[in-house]
Amino acid sequence: MDADNYYIPIDVGNLAETILKRAEKYDVDDPLASFASLFMKEEPSLVYLDGNSLGMLPVATKEHIRDVLEDEWGRGLIRSYNDKWWNGPSELGAMIAPLVGAGPDEVIVCDSVTVNLFKIVMSVLRDSRRNSIVSDELNFGTDLYIAQGVIDLLGGRHRLELMRSDDGITVSDKELKRLVNSDCALLSLSHVSFRSAFVYDMERVTRLAHDNGAMVLWDLSHAAGAVPVDLNGAGADFAVGCTYKYLNAGPGAVSFIYVRRDIQDKIGSPLWGWWADADPFSFNTDFTPAKGMKRFLTGSVPVLSSTTLRSSLEIFRLAGMDRIREKSVAMTSLFHSLFKEYLEPLGFAFGSPENPDLRGSHVSVKHPEAYRICKALADENEGEWTVIPDFRVPDNIRVGFAPLYNSFAEVAIAVAEMARIAGEGVYEKYSDERGVVT
Numbered sequence: 218m219d220a221d222n223y224y225i226p227i228d229v230g231n232l233a234e235t236i237l238k239r240a241e242k243y244d245v246d247d248p249l250a251s252f253a254s255l256f257m258k259e260e261p262s263l264v265y266l267d268g269n270s271l272g273m274l275p276v277a278t279k280e281h282i283r284d285v286l287e288d289e290w291g292r293g294l295i296r297s298y299n300d301k302w303w304n305g306p307s308e309l310g311a312m313i314a315p316l317v318g319a320g321p322d323e324v325i326v327c328d329s330v331t332v333n334l335f336k337i338v339m340s341v342l343r344d345s346r347r348n349s350i351v352s353d354e355l356n357f358g359t360d361l362y363i364a365q366g367v368i369d370l371l372g373g374r375h376r377l378e379l380m381r382s383d384d385g386i387t388v389s390d391k392e393l394k395r396l397v398n399s400d401c402a403l404l405s406l407s408h409v410s411f412r413s414a415f416v417y418d419m420e421r422v423t424r425l426a427h428d429n430g431a432m433v434l435w436d437l438s439h440a441a442g443a444v445p446v447d448l449n450g451a452g453a454d455f456a457v458g459c460t461y462k463y464l465n466a467g468p469g470a471v472s473f474i475y476v477r478r479d480i481q482d483k484i485g486s487p488l489w490g491w492w493a494d495a496d497p498f499s500f501n502t503d504f505t506p507a508k509g510m511k512r513f514l515t516g517s518v519p520v521l522s523s524t525t526l527r528s529s530l531e532i533f534r535l536a537g538m539d540r541i542r543e544k545s546v547a548m549t550s551l552f553h554s555l556f557k558e559y560l561e562p563l564g565f566a567f568g569s570p571e572n573p574d575l576r577g578s579h580v581s582v583k584h585p586e587a588y589r590i591c592k593a594l595a596d597e598n599e600g601e602w603t604v605i606p607d608f609r610v611p612d613n614i615r616v617g618f619a620p621l622y623n624s625f626a627e628v629a630i631a632v633a634e635m636a637r638i639a640g641e642g643v644y645e646k647y648s649d650e651r652g653v654v655t
């Protein structure tokens with residue numbers, strides 16, 4: 218701690234200024250600083266730190282979607298299916314591929330993450346003689362519910378086994394070795410944990426599963442566009458991922474699914490829709506699965522909420538995942554060191570790994586009054602800044618850093634505001650009544 222930065226918790230008056238100065242040095246040297254102007258932002262006092270739930274709108278998307286509406290739908294009408302839309306799912310998949318270390322013919326865009334999870338879990342469990350699917354207790358609801366639903370559909374002969382977390386943040390190798398055994402058909406994990414941002418070592422975990430004869434499914438929802446991912450390098454079998462979080466494709470945008478090339482034609486999807494047929498316009502009475510990733514489609518892929526990916530992925534291509542990761546680590550590290558100085562003394566606890574190599578692009582901080590602190594942070598009529606993180610039960614304030622549009626100054630503002638609101642008891646003005654979406 219610098220002597221001149223010494224901070225007495227009650228005196229939060231100068232805090233913002235002191236730490237802003239520190240953060241602004243990083244912004245001056247940030248090679249990605251100019252990318253923020255590619256995103257729509259109208260409120261100067263808004264500090265948006267929830268790009269891990271819903272990314273910001275790229276300005277180019279506004280024009281692109283207008284063209285799709287007016288030219289492709291308005292003027293082109295049904296003709297646009299041949300000219301533009303039919304191959305959209307494969308083209309967009311090929312654009313996502315470099316972000317996740319996949320070949321262009323290994324990723325396709327369709328359906329929601331939830332539906333894509335179902336296709337894989339159902340296929341693998343149905344065809345395996347093994348009886349367990351392994352996940353961890355930190356995993357996202359939908360990933361676990363789909364596993365439970367598939368087990369129910371298949372008559373209850375399988376079981377879902379959850380690796381335990383001792384600290385609520387990480388999962389140990391001991392747990393992996395305990396459950397990934399000769400009865401495990403599928404290991405289904407989030408690469409970056411949605412609450413704590415813990416990152417599994419994809420290559421090592423995949424190898425361990427393969428050594429035990431299990432297949433591996435990675436949910437990349439909090440990883441794609443946030444951390445470099447190398448599915449091919451790790452030998453991963455399956456992956457799914459979200460496009461409306463770090464990939465900025467808009468609310469409810471269509472998700473993606475990856476299946477390793479050499480198993481694509483051995484694995485069938487359980488949902489036999491016409492877009493998955495080898496010859497959709499033959500309208501045969503019997504289904505013949507398409508070759509390659511197309512067999513994982515179901516029905517019509519929403520054009521409007523998948524084409525939004527194009528303009529966003531172009532920004533990722535220009536920025537490059539290496540630079541994005543470098544800035545992300547610098548941001549979460551700055552947050553961590555400011556946290557140690559200013560938030561820990563006020564009763565906050567760090568809910569993410571301290572080692573940046575084990576951490577994604579968001580961090581969780583815990584506080585008994587987390588919910589009311591979030592409300593105060595986001596209140597436009599309170600304080601100079603409107604800071605939007607999100608709240609995750611039971612006591613997590615989740616702060617997402619999107620290197621494409623967040624600045625280091627915003628990291629500092631978030632810390633200063635959290636310190637002010639907790640240190641001065643500002644949150645006491647707010648009720649603990651919860652909205653549906655937190």
Ligand SMILES: *Cc1c(COP(=O)(O)O)cnc(C)c1O
Pocket residue numbers: 329330331332357359360407411436438439459472
């Ligand atoms: C966001 C997220 C999802 C979202 O699923 P949808 O079906 O797109 O609503 C699924 N899994 C994880 C791990 C997520 O973070």
